[in-house]
Amino acid sequence: MSEIGGPANPVHIITDEELLVNGGKYVVSSKIAIPATLNTDEQTIGGPAMAVYAVTQAQIDSGEFALAGTTPSLRVASKASRKRLAGRLAVPMLINGYATSGYSDKLLAIAPANLIAYWPLRETSGAVADNLEGTAARDGAYTGVTLNSSTGPDGKPVPLFDGANDFVDIYSASFNTAFSGAEGTVSIWAKVSGAGVWTDGTARNVISIEVDPSNVVEILKRGGATDDVLKFSHEAGGTLKQLDVTGQTSTAWRHLAITWSVVADELKFYIDGAKQGATLTGLGTWAGALGIVTCTIGSEDTSPTFPWDGYLAHTAVWNTPLTPAQILALATV
Amino acid sequence: MANWHGYLLIRDIPPGWDNNLLWGNMGNLGEHNSQQPAENNHMRVSLNGLSAIIEALFDEAEITRNALIQFVADALGLNPGQVDASLNITLFAEGGTWEQSRQACLSYLAANRAEWEPVE
Numbered sequence: 001m002s003e004i005g006g007p008a009n010p011v012h013i014i015t016d017e018e019l020l021v022n023g024g025k026y027v028v029s030s031k032i033a034i035p036a037t038l039n040t041d042e043q044t045i046g047g048p049a050m051a052v053y054a055v056t057q058a059q060i061d062s063g064e065f066a067l068a069g070t071t072p073s074l075r076v077a078s079k080a081s082r083k084r085l086a087g088r089l090a091v092p093m094l095i096n097g098y099a100t101s102g103y104s105d106k107l108l109a110i111a112p113a114n115l116i117a118y119w120p121l122r123e124t125s126g127a128v129a130d131n132l133e134g135t136a137a138r139d140g141a142y143t144g145v146t147l148n149s150s151t152g153p154d155g156k157p158v159p160l161f162d163g164a165n166d167f168v169d170i171y172s173a174s175f176n177t178a179f180s181g182a183e184g185t186v187s188i189w190a191k192v193s194g195a196g197v198w199t200d201g202t203a204r205n206v207i208s209i210e211v212d213p214s215n216v217v218e219i220l221k222r223g224g225a226t227d228d229v230l231k232f233s234h235e236a237g238g239t240l241k242q243l244d245v246t247g248q249t250s251t252a253w254r255h256l257a258i259t260w261s262v263v264a265d266e267l268k269f270y271i272d273g274a275k276q277g278a279t280l281t282g283l284g285t286w287a288g289a290l291g292i293v294t295c296t297i298g299s300e301d302t303s304p305t306f307p308w309d310g311y312l313a314h315t316a317v318w319n320t321p322l323t324p325a326q327i328l329a330l331a332t333v
Numbered sequence: 334m335a336n337w338h339g340y341l342l343i344r345d346i347p348p349g350w351d352n353n354l355l356w357g358n359m360g361n362l363g364e365h366n367s368q369q370p371a372e373n374n375h376m377r378v379s380l381n382g383l384s385a386i387i388e389a390l391f392d393e394a395e396i397t398r399n400a401l402i403q404f405v406a407d408a409l410g411l412n413p414g415q416v417d418a419s420l421n422i423t424l425f426a427e428g429g430t431w432e433q434s435r436q437a438c439l440s441y442l443a444a445n446r447a448e449w450e451p452v453e
Binding site for chain 1: 368376377378388435443446
C-alpha cells in the first residue's frame with residue numbers, strides 16, 4: 001500500500017455524504033464531516049448507512065475526481081487505515097458494499113422516526129431490494145427486473161421493469177405491522193421506458209399496497225381508451241378516494257407521492273412536488289392485514305397484474321402524512 | 334451450448350392437462366442462480382390459467398420444439414405424440430436480442446390483453 005499512501009500521495013477517506021455525481025463525474029463536496037475517530041477506527045463510519053470511499057490524491061489531481069466548493073478539509077488516512085485499504089482501491093470504492101447517495105441521505109433525514117421502509121432500488125446484482133431504512137426484515141425481493149439498467153434521478157443505478165412479468169415484492173410481516181392505512185405517505189420516482197407507454201392501452205402499476213380491493217393505496221397508469229392518465233387512489237373500508245391526472249406524455253423522471261391522514265381527514269396527491277387537485281376528505285376506515293401477494297412495486301400483485309414498463313426508484317413509505325414542504329424536498333434531487 | 338435470454342409462450346394448453354403441474358415444472362427451465370433477476374426463470378400465467386409466459390436465460394437446447402415436447406410429456410406423463418398435437422409454443426423474437434424478444438412479447442400482450450389483464 002505504500003505506493004498510494006504517505007505525504008506524496010495521501011489517501012482520502014470520503015463518506016457517501018460527500019460523494020456526489022455531477023455531469024458524470026464524481027465530485028467531493030465541501031461537506032466533510034468525518035468523525036474524528038476515523039483515523040483510528042474507520043469501521044465506525046462503514047456499513048449500509050454510511051459507505052466509505054477511498055480516493056487517492058492522484059485521482060483527484062488527474063481530474064477523475066473534483067473538489068466542489070471551498071477546499072474541503074479532507075483527512076489523510078492513518079497508516080492503520082491504509083493497511084485496511086490495501087489492494088481494494090477502486091473508483092469509487094465501497095468498503096462495506098453499499099453506497100448511499102446525497103438524495104438517500106436527504107430522504108433518510110425526513111421524518112426519520114416515521115419512515116418505515118425505503119427501497120432505493122439501486123442494487124447492481126442479486127435478488128434483494130435493500131430496505132435502507134434499516135429493518136432487514138422489510139427488505140424487498142426482485143423478480144425479473146434488469147438491475148442497473150439505467151440511472152435514476154440522482155444518477156444512481158435503477159432497474160428496468162419490463163412491462164411483462166417484473167415486480168418487487170415488498171410484503172413482509174414486519175412491513176405489515178409498521179404500515180398504517182390511516183396515516184401515511186408513499187413517495188416514489190417513476191419513468192416510462194418510452195412515450196408509447198402512455199398510449200399502449202395497458203394499465204401499469206407504479207406501486208400497490210393492498211389488504212384487499214376495499215383497502216388499498218396505489219399509483220398506476222390507467223389502461224383502456226383514455227390511458228395517458230396517472231391515477232392516485234386510497235381506498236379504506238370500501239370508501240374510494242382517487243384522482244386522475246390526465247395528459248401524461250413525459251418520458252422524464254417524475255416524482256409521485258400520496259399522503260393520507262384519517263385524523264386530519266385529508267388525502268393529497270403530488271407530482272414533482274406540486275399538489276394535484278383538491279385535498280380529498282371523507283376517508284374511510286382502513287381494515288385488515290396487508291395481503292401477502294398484493295404489496296408490490298411495479299405491479300398490482302405478484303401475478304404480476306398491470307406490470308410497469310420503465311424504471312422506478314427511491315420508493316419510501318412513512319406512517320405519517322408528510323407536509324407539502326417535505327414532499328417538495330423529496331421531489332428535488 | 335448457447336444461451337438465449339428471452340420470452341417463451343406456452344399458449345392454450347388443453348383443459349385436460351394439469352396446468353398447475355405443468356407450470357410448476359416449467360419453472361425448472363432456464364437459469365435460476367443469476368445475480369441478474371431478469372435472467373432467472375420467472376413466469377406469468379394467463380387469467381384462465383391455460384397459457385404462460387416464461388422469461389429466463391435459456392439453454393437453447395432445452396427450448397427447441399422437440400425438447401419442449403419431451404419436457405411437457407415427462408412432466409404430465411403424456412405421450413410425446415399427444416403433446417406434439419396440442420402444444421402451442423412461441424419464442425418471441427427467437428435468437429434475437431432480449432430487447433427484441435421483450436418488445437415482441439409486449440406486442441403479443443397488447444394484442445391479447447383480455448387473456449392476461451383483468452378490467453382495471
